[in-house]
Amino acid sequence: MDLFFWEVARASGLAAYVALCIAVLTGLAPRTQALGFLATNRAVRALHDWSPWIVLPAAITHVVALLLDTTARISLVDLVVPFQTSYGQLAIGLGTISLDLVVIVIVTTWLRRALSNSWWQWMHRLSYVGFVTMFLHAILSGTDLASPVIAGLSWAAAIAIGYYSLERAGRSLAVAKARA
């Protein structure tokens, strides 16, 4: 049974990575036209707003399977407080930070009406940090990323998101300069 939880933890980790890639990419796409060939900005934004419903189940499955897996030895505290594990403190701690940030981003989005727009925007920008920490967590601790195919796809997704993030930052800076 323990092997089952271990397999589920690995598979759901990959699924959570893909779900987060979809969430971040659809967040970037309306400004960068990254998915303009596929759909309208309205449709892409609708997918982005809906993406927590794929990110959360995958992330929850990942952490619950790790909690139940006796080999991984992950405790409830490790889900909230990073760098507390008995091994791989950095690799697993980055995953904890990523999980915390994803939860913060999703909760503040659900509470968006109660927050000012600038406050919500700064909270939402934490998703970039969350993605980077999740990618590093995957690279440093992902058992399946030892496979060249899985590692190649993971790197390709991260590079694409990095490229469109820089493009979006460049556009935002250009708009800010034009206003100044």
Place this chain on the structure above:
Amino acid sequence: MGPGRKKRSGPVPAWALKVASVVMTFSVFGSGLGYASTHLSTTNAPLQPAVVASTSSAGSTSTTTLTSAVRTTTRTAVTKTASS
């Protein structure tokens, strides 16, 4: 595309994007499950929990007895060595 001409967006509706994202996430989960079940032990995995230490300490208390797999016989040999 000339200036002033609006870039056309793709035709996929929002609901189809949502379905595709669910299918993609589930596909990765299913493929990952299949891959993990056939590659249970990855020796070059970046993280190795201290399972090896516990199994090696458990192994030091038990002993393994090796027995010969070649059995002897009293029958005469069917081959001979020629001598000059």
